Amino acid sequence: MKLISWNVNGLRAVLKKDFMTTFNTLDADFFCLQETKMQAGQVTLDLPGYHQYFNYAEKKGYSGTAIFTKYKPLNVTYGLGIDIHDHEGRLITLEYPTFYLITCYTPNSQNELKRLDYRMTWDDAFRNYVHQLSQHKSVIFCGDLNVAHEAIDLKNDKTNHHNAGFTDEERAKFTALLNAGFTDTFRHFYPDQTGVYSWWSYRFNARKNNAGWRIDYFCTSNDLTDKLHDAKILTDIYGSDHCPIELDIADLVQKS
Template sequence: MKLISWNVNGLRAVLKKDFDATFKTLDADWFCLQETKMQAGQATVDTPGYYQYFNYAQRKGYSGTAIFTKHQPEQVTYGIGIPEFDDEGRVITLEYPRFFLITVYTPNSGSELKRLDYRQRFDQAFQAYTTELAAQKPVVYCGDLNVAHQPIDLKNPTSNHHNAGFTDEERQDFTRQLDAGFVDTFRHFYPDQTDIYSWWSYRFGARSRNAGWRIDYFVASNNFIDVIEDAKIHTEITGSDHCPVELVTKDLIGD
């Protein structure tokens, strides 16, 4: 089975950039989006055969997440039950008999790290949320986590040290999440792979120079690892400043 995650940097914008063709080509069982930047009724996404779930931020044109899936869940949960985070539409959880699937758009710490404290509170709350779910059944979550975990995960680690997405605090928070019983699935398969990223700044021709960051992930609880088969990063797909990332698994739905 195939799961895709993509920060589209505005769903209405990417719909004008061959999103439909990309969606059909990838043909995922679950297609998770972050940074949809829209409100209910502002766009129609034609995805025959898929159930659609959206979580909108209260602030217009900001944040937001969505999941399109071929497989109807038992339950859908929006947010993590904490208003200061849930107002920004950052999390959707689908529950299935065998596992939980979560899409998440982690807050960016912002220029001059103005939101680092908010982001760290989110990280702590999200870790508590995922750990509680993993005690019930396996969990896989995906999305733009806004952190490059190790120096191998960005082109210029030295010059970006202490910048948003590569602060010691953000990296340590992600390490704590993994230490709580989770795994970065791409590094599970490709621990030493260099020069492969999922986000490039629009400035300075960063993508053409491959001066990027790997900040989009599929993270799985340890009790999910036996069903994953591969992880991929679709650097060839454009339309956003991020590219889609993929997780391939055994059958998660059948008897």
């Protein structure tokens, strides 16, 4: 079973940059998007064989998530069920007989960390949400989590210390998330791999120089560890300031 996660930095924009060729070539069972930046009705996608689910931000051209899947879920939930967190289209949960799949676009703490306090409340709420789900079924969550966990996860760790995405506070919250019973699948397979990133600034030729950050993740509840096959970062795919990431895992559901 193949899962893809990609912050597309605007679905309408990436559709003009060969998105459909990438989508068809990857042929994923689940294709999760973040930062779709659109409202209902602005895009109609012809995706034969896929069920489509979107969560839109109330603010136009901002945030938003989507999942395209070959497997019809038992249930679909949008958001965390907490009003303060559910106006920006940041979360979709699909429920299947044996697991939950979540796509997540974690809030950025922004310049001068002006949204760090809010980010901390989001991180606590998200951790509680996925932990509670994991008490019932296995959990897979993915997306742009807007944090480089360790120094190994970005090119310039010293100069970025205390910047959004690499503050001690954000990194500690991610540690707490993993400690709640989850596995960072890329690090599970490649614990010491350096120089592999999923996001690069559009400035300073960052992608050309590979001055990037690994802030996109597939995480699974620990009970799925023995079912993991591989985790990949698809750095050769362009179209966004992020590249897609991939999780290969044993089949967990029958196609319907």
